[in-house]
Amino acid sequence: MSLAGGRRSEEEIRPPATLVIFGASGDLTRRLLAPAIAHLNRDGAISKDFAIIGIGRSPFTDEEFRAHLDDGAREFTPPTQGRPGDLPAKVVYLAGDFAEAELFQRLKSTLEGIESRRGGARNRIFYFATPPDADETIVEQLGREELATVENGWIRAVVEKPFGHDLASGRQLNKVLLSVFPEKQIYRIDHYLGKETVQNIFVLRFANGIFEPLWNHRYIDHVQISVAESVGVGHRAGFYESAGILRDMFQNHLLQLLTLTAMEPPAAYEADAIRAEKVKVLESIRPYTEGDIDDWAVRGQYGPGVVDGRRVPGYREEPKVDPASNTPTYAAVKIAIDNWRWAGVPFYLRSGKRLGKRVTEVAIEFKGVPHRFFSKASGEMQPNVLRLHIQPDEGVSLKFGVKIPGSVLQIQPVYMDFPYARLGAPIAGGYERLLLDVTHGDQTLFIRGDEAEHAWEVLTPILDAWAKRPAPEFPNYAAGTFGPEAADRFLEKDGRRWRTL
Numbered sequence: 143m144s145l146a147g148g149r150r151s152e153e154e155i156r157p158p159a160t161l162v163i164f165g166a167s168g169d170l171t172r173r174l175l176a177p178a179i180a181h182l183n184r185d186g187a188i189s190k191d192f193a194i195i196g197i198g199r200s201p202f203t204d205e206e207f208r209a210h211l212d213d214g215a216r217e218f219t220p221p222t223q224g225r226p227g228d229l230p231a232k233v234v235y236l237a238g239d240f241a242e243a244e245l246f247q248r249l250k251s252t253l254e255g256i257e258s259r260r261g262g263a264r265n266r267i268f269y270f271a272t273p274p275d276a277d278e279t280i281v282e283q284l285g286r287e288e289l290a291t292v293e294n295g296w297i298r299a300v301v302e303k304p305f306g307h308d309l310a311s312g313r314q315l316n317k318v319l320l321s322v323f324p325e326k327q328i329y330r331i332d333h334y335l336g337k338e339t340v341q342n343i344f345v346l347r348f349a350n351g352i353f354e355p356l357w358n359h360r361y362i363d364h365v366q367i368s369v370a371e372s373v374g375v376g377h378r379a380g381f382y383e384s385a386g387i388l389r390d391m392f393q394n395h396l397l398q399l400l401t402l403t404a405m406e407p408p409a410a411y412e413a414d415a416i417r418a419e420k421v422k423v424l425e426s427i428r429p430y431t432e433g434d435i436d437d438w439a440v441r442g443q444y445g446p447g448v449v450d451g452r453r454v455p456g457y458r459e460e461p462k463v464d465p466a467s468n469t470p471t472y473a474a475v476k477i478a479i480d481n482w483r484w485a486g487v488p489f490y491l492r493s494g495k496r497l498g499k500r501v502t503e504v505a506i507e508f509k510g511v512p513h514r515f516f517s518k519a520s521g522e523m524q525p526n527v528l529r530l531h532i533q534p535d536e537g538v539s540l541k542f543g544v545k546i547p548g549s550v551l552q553i554q555p556v557y558m559d560f561p562y563a564r565l566g567a568p569i570a571g572g573y574e575r576l577l578l579d580v581t582h583g584d585q586t587l588f589i590r591g592d593e594a595e596h597a598w599e600v601l602t603p604i605l606d607a608w609a610k611r612p613a614p615e616f617p618n619y620a621a622g623t624f625g626p627e628a629a630d631r632f633l634e635k636d637g638r639r640w641r642t643l
């Protein structure tokens with residue numbers, strides 16, 4: 143996280159660079175990259191000489207591509223972010239097929255043209271907003287055309303999730319990337335790490351003296367990490383049918399939330415020190431064996447229901463979904479971290495589409511008091527819970543018991559709340575922060591190659607077991623609820639309950 147002090151030159155703060163987006167005509171570019179670039183440009187956070195080259199299959203002209211980005215920036219800028227700015231002056235589009243060498247020759251001459259007109263450093267960001275199978279072809283083409291090495295400048299490759307489809311393809315993708323780019327130039331993106339409240343997990347733990355002494359098995363009973371979404375699969379069934387919730391949300395977002403919550407303090411506030419600690423957490427996760435998956439994981443798929451007062455179809459009725467699909471749209475997973483800090487403290491992770499509402503939170507539930515001398519009549523003694531509200535109502539809250547004023551002893555749980563809104567600073571989208579970090583060469587909020595592979599390793603036994611066994615119970619939760627009943631029983635057998643979201 144780039145908080146380093148010292149004076150930096152204008153070129154370091156706002157390096158003139160060319161952002162080459164592969165998959166530029168796709169949804170991600172319009173929905174997420176366009177608003178982020180427009181904001182960075184509006185706020186003067188990127189160089190006046192920042193240029194964009196979009197590459198995709200759609201036959202756009204430069205002007206049409208600019209209009210496509212402009213529309214995206216306008217449509218997907220939340221009202222809290224103010225008006226999106228203009229795009230950088232230089233926006234170029236190249237249409238073509240990634241398999242054709244000729245496309246990359248055109249890219250080379252376009253890049254060199256922009257760079258020589260600009261003068262100075264030849265900084266290039268290659269952004270892979272493409273599915274993993276296309277990534278390999280592109281990397282190979284960049285290598286072949288010698289586009290990935292440059293004198294007088296830097297090269298950075300940003301790779302979108304999903305990072306492969308499973309452990310084998312994730313490893314293969316790393317191998318191909320590393321054959322052309324050194325690890326120092328690879329930025330595997332997970333937009334959750336760009337969220338302010340996700341970065342705040344690190345700050346809350348390591349910039350405050352009071353939490354860390356309690357942050358271990360002696361005081362914590364268990365941790366719940368929930369990423370609930372009210373949206374369904376939308377128009378992404380083509381991708382989702384072969385991905386499912388574990389690949390789409392757990393391999394990246396949920397395991398990232400887990401590593402930040404569970405990691406040891408790093409030796410320094412620096413990318414490799416932090417990422418090394420996150421990797422250690424993943425390495426300490428107790429491996430599942432295929433035979434015991436049902437004790438550790440529950441899957442679900444939504445049926446028809448009502449979300450936000452509107453009737454919605456079940457997953458199997460969504461366009462382009464197999465009417466007998468086994469794809470899970472919900473999962474709850476129990477994770478044991480076998481290390482000194484977390485021995486005996488289960489981490490329960492859950493995520494699903496078409497749940498009752500959109501909420502992401504990390505809840506730390508503390509152990510009860512060692513001796514209860516208050517009588518039952520004194521009221522409910524509930525455990526202390528520290529909740530990190532990641533979205534949408536960003537904040538932190540702590541639950542504790544207080545005495546209700548009066549002549550009899552009555553205890554009641556209350557909440558001490560910090561809403562981020564109180565700071566009055568709008569919370570920017572994750573992509574802005576992450577793109578800016580790429581221009582500054584800061585890899586802290588990006589996933590290292592071994593980290594991506596370890597995340598796949600954790601989930602592989604569950605993915606394999608579920609792939610082998612169809613789910614006769616699907617659909618097993620109605621849209622608008624909070625997941626299948628089996629997920630409730632899953633926690634009840636440990637004597638615990640999911641927190642109400």
Ligand code: BG6
Pocket residue numbers: 303371390391
């Ligand atoms: C994406 C997933 O990575 O994250 C989507 O592919 C999901 O399926 C999205 O909806 C959730 O992101 P956010 O920021 O809305 O929580």
